Amino acid sequence: MHPALKKYLEGKIVLSAEDEQLIDSCFKLRSGKRNEILIEKGSIARHSFFVVKGCLRVFLTDAEGNESTRFLIFENHFGTAFPSFIQQKPSVAAVQSLEPSELLMLSYNDRELLLREVPGWETFYRKGIEQDYIASIQRIESLITMDAKERYQILLQTQPQLIQRLPGKIIADYLGISQETLSRLKSKK
């Protein structure tokens, strides 16, 4: 099994050698180039991605081509266009590799296989989804209750590396503010 995935699973699930082999056979290694689109808007998300290295962005594009970032996904997290992946329907969002990335892909059918065949996998997966759901609730909270300055400060406290790592354009878009406002907040700090 890929060492990053093995480490991620440690402490979360106890696996037999046979289970490990099955899991290993389900996750396919793939690299992503900087800015490569992994899932196109309008296509069906066939895979979920475990990020070994790099960063994924899930984003929406309106009729005028304006982009809005829904989520950013970093190392040791799973990400995909989730509604499309679960429902196997065309995605309203696109998924992009923001940096050169190393990913482990899990197909929809292999996801079903692991849920069915590996004892404890459903509990492990369910707890992960609960955490993702909690993160999305917190994102809703920040969108409905905070202004730009507060959102920036929370990001600075919780994910300072993100501000160093990603282009200002992406950060501003994730926070729902203009690049000018972001620059102003950065310089005030």
Next chain:
Amino acid sequence: MHPALKKYLEGKIVLSAEDEQLIDSCFKLRSGKRNEILIEKGSIARHSFFVVKGCLRVFLTDAEGNESTRFLIFENHFGTAFPSFIQQKPSVAAVQSLEPSELLMLSYNDRELLLREVPGWETFYRKGIEQDYIASIQRIESLITMDAKERYQILLQTQPQLIQRLPGKIIADYLGISQETLSRLKSKK
């Protein structure tokens, strides 16, 4: 088992008579008065609620007492201050019964019991959480990509009964707009 819960479970999970009895013993009937607070901000959410009749509101309050509605939960849905319930930590949000309501309460410990003891319950529950997570992703999308008019039109298309049923103040707050803007949108229709 309460007929509303029995109907909700039909087609989602196959249960033995024994399992039905166990489930029945875990859900306690409780009524809620109009505007009654079921979970206080700062307390730990001890229960998840299945709404038999009525409507719940999950909302945030800032230092100045301004309220922001995170979710509205109607009949045949589960709801609680989810992050607090899962993590058993104090809640940043409060949960209120907006209308006179009839609820089935499931405690945290009984939730664990059902996940552990009832075959198929974890799969049933996991699929429910996936749908709730998808709904929250769609709420994020509407917040980051739509203006007030679009959000109102989506609500009108998907949940017209909500606009009839709830006070304008709550609808406006859910949409993140002022009551004046809501009145203007309503009259334009």
